[in-house]
Amino acid sequence: MTQLEELTPEEKARPYSKYYYLPLAEPTAELKAAREMPPIDPSQAQLPQNINDFLDPGYFEVETGYCVLPNGAGYLAVNNKMPGVTADMVNWWFAWHSLDPLRYKIWYPPGHKKAIVNARARKRILDPSTPAPLKFQGITHQVVEGISSSPPAHLWINFLTPEDMGFDMSRFHSPNVETVVGGFGINAGTADDPPPSFVRGGSIMMHFVRAIPDGIEFRTRFWIGYRFVDRAPVCVLPPGIAIPVNIPRGLFQHNIDEFSNLRSFLPQIYREEQDNWL
Amino acid sequence: MYKSVVMMDVHADDIAPMERWYYRDHSSEIARRYGPWLARHDSYVALPAPPEAKDYGYYGFRVTETYWHDAPLSGPRGALCFTPPPAWDKVAVASNLPPQPTEDFLGWDALPAERACIRWYIMFRYPLGVRPEEGEDWFLNVHAPEVMKQPGLRRFFSTKLKLEPIPLAGTWSPHVAMATDPPMVQFDRTMELWYDSLSAWKNAVIDDPPTYTKPEWSVDSWYPNTVDTYPFLKPGADFVSTFLLERPADEFLRDARHYVP
Numbered sequence: 001m002t003q004l005e006e007l008t009p010e011e012k013a014r015p016y017s018k019y020y021y022l023p024l025a026e027p028t029a030e031l032k033a034a035r036e037m038p039p040i041d042p043s044q045a046q047l048p049q050n051i052n053d054f055l056d057p058g059y060f061e062v063e064t065g066y067c068v069l070p071n072g073a074g075y076l077a078v079n080n081k082m083p084g085v086t087a088d089m090v091n092w093w094f095a096w097h098s099l100d101p102l103r104y105k106i107w108y109p110p111g112h113k114k115a116i117v118n119a120r121a122r123k124r125i126l127d128p129s130t131p132a133p134l135k136f137q138g139i140t141h142q143v144v145e146g147i148s149s150s151p152p153a154h155l156w157i158n159f160l161t162p163e164d165m166g167f168d169m170s171r172f173h174s175p176n177v178e179t180v181v182g183g184f185g186i187n188a189g190t191a192d193d194p195p196p197s198f199v200r201g202g203s204i205m206m207h208f209v210r211a212i213p214d215g216i217e218f219r220t221r222f223w224i225g226y227r228f229v230d231r232a233p234v235c236v237l238p239p240g241i242a243i244p245v246n247i248p249r250g251l252f253q254h255n256i257d258e259f260s261n262l263r264s265f266l267p268q269i270y271r272e273e274q275d276n277w278l
Numbered sequence: 279m280y281k282s283v284v285m286m287d288v289h290a291d292d293i294a295p296m297e298r299w300y301y302r303d304h305s306s307e308i309a310r311r312y313g314p315w316l317a318r319h320d321s322y323v324a325l326p327a328p329p330e331a332k333d334y335g336y337y338g339f340r341v342t343e344t345y346w347h348d349a350p351l352s353g354p355r356g357a358l359c360f361t362p363p364p365a366w367d368k369v370a371v372a373s374n375l376p377p378q379p380t381e382d383f384l385g386w387d388a389l390p391a392e393r394a395c396i397r398w399y400i401m402f403r404y405p406l407g408v409r410p411e412e413g414e415d416w417f418l419n420v421h422a423p424e425v426m427k428q429p430g431l432r433r434f435f436s437t438k439l440k441l442e443p444i445p446l447a448g449t450w451s452p453h454v455a456m457a458t459d460p461p462m463v464q465f466d467r468t469m470e471l472w473y474d475s476l477s478a479w480k481n482a483v484i485d486d487p488p489t490y491t492k493p494e495w496s497v498d499s500w501y502p503n504t505v506d507t508y509p510f511l512k513p514g515a516d517f518v519s520t521f522l523l524e525r526p527a528d529e530f531l532r533d534a535r536h537y538v539p
Binding site for chain 1: 352353406407409410441442443444445446464494498500501
């Protein structure tokens with residue numbers, strides 16, 4: 001286990017700093033076993049151009065797994081059941097946590113270093129008239145995050161509206177879906193000052209949230225090597241280049257770990273902090 | 279059809295061997311092997327630039343513009359490997375351009391015989407953290423109208439790249455060490471600004487520029503590694519440029535016969 005960084009006195013003084021020191025929550029038994037699974041057959045993966053299939057009832061053949069797609073892109077899927085969690089909590093969390101780096105740290109203390117937004121986005125989040133999903137959709141988070149044992153990477157996550165992810169909005173409603181947290185990220189590597197020649201890799205991320213009897217389920221997908229361009233997914237990998245399988249595997253395991261931890265305290269912190277934006 | 283552009287810079291001591299490699303080996307291998315897919319394969323020599331050009335990511339060797347009817351499959355496909363260059367210097371690549379500019383801002387109505395110009399040839403991308411739609415909004419609706427006020431600017435147009443990479447024709451040898459620093463391949467745009475002379479460029483860009491509106495990324499420290507002066511894109515990282523004449527120095531499909539196995 002990575003040694004946790006010491007919080008500053010100012011961070012320690014915040015009421016939600018207590019979550020930083022909690023033991024990490026375990027994944028469900030199913031996901032704990034899945035962490036060590038081999039890659040799935042790529043034919044069992046969904047493709048981002050078929051994103052509207054997620055609005056259909058039921059489940060895909062494989063809801064949890066990872067692989068490298070035939071075009072070289074990385075793929076991972078996780079279905080994480082979250083009893084006691086609501087879509088309102090999810091919308092609130094993805095806005096609220098971007099206003100203070102400590103909030104991102106408590107989500108997953110071993111790997112999360114900071115998530116911040118720019119001044120314009122901050123103003124929009126703090127505006128009470130902004131609808132809850134638009135407090136993160138259409139906004140970019142600058143993130144520093146360590147995945148697996150790799151040094152922390154600098155990521156720019158461009159959150160998009162469901163329309164800009166290509167969803168059919170005539171079908172984008174309950175019970176098909178409660179909310180979607182998604183967009184595409186740019187990985188700027190591990191250096192504080194990326195070299196001039198740096199090639200900006202991209203990944204499409206989607207957390208498709210659906211109601212289940214006692215809470216919600218997160219149907220997560222990552223397509224590593226893709227970006228959205230004009231509401232359509234585009235594979236930006238140079239032809240002939242394939243993402244090594246350890247990349248989707250590492251992100252798969254990290255996703256299980258970070259969201260298993262978040263689901264353990266999200267209902268409680270929502271009760272405590274939902275109106276405390278600053 | 280699509281277009282690819284390769285902008286090269288070389289260390290002064292590499293110019294002679296690079297020039298020999300470029301003519302004897304590389305351009306010949308491209309033209310001979312991929313002629314059936316090529317529509318044009320031209321090369322321009324970079325003009326000697328004023329010292330101030332280094333502040334604008336100046337690349338001082340060559341620009342190759344290639345127009346492709348179609349993309350050949352990558353890999354050997356019956357051909358031998360490319361002859362490696364004697365040095366791996368700086369290379370900036372835009373591999374999937376529409377063959378014609380996507381925006382023509384200024385000067386299209388001039389008659390060809392009116393004047394000769396030098397071309398300031400630029401590739402750029404928006405800084406990290408800038409959302410594509412926000413970068414485009416700044417460039418098209420704020421910056422380009424202000425650039426058009428440069429004194430002495432004769433011509434101004436730009437091309438937005440497509441993000442889908444095109445396979446690079448051919449293959450390098452697996453037995454040759456490649457550059458450790460790969461080329462930039464994900465620019466957002468190219469653009470050209472034309473002036474009567476390099477002195478006219480210096481006057482328009484440095485001595486008597488118009489007033490520019492600073493983009494958000496140049497004044498908000500949330501964006502890393504940005505600059506707050508024109509062109510508001512970090513030279514050498516997000517903005518590279520060179521100076522060319524109107525006419526290519528070489529049209530390889532037309533001008534040469536090649537001896538290439």
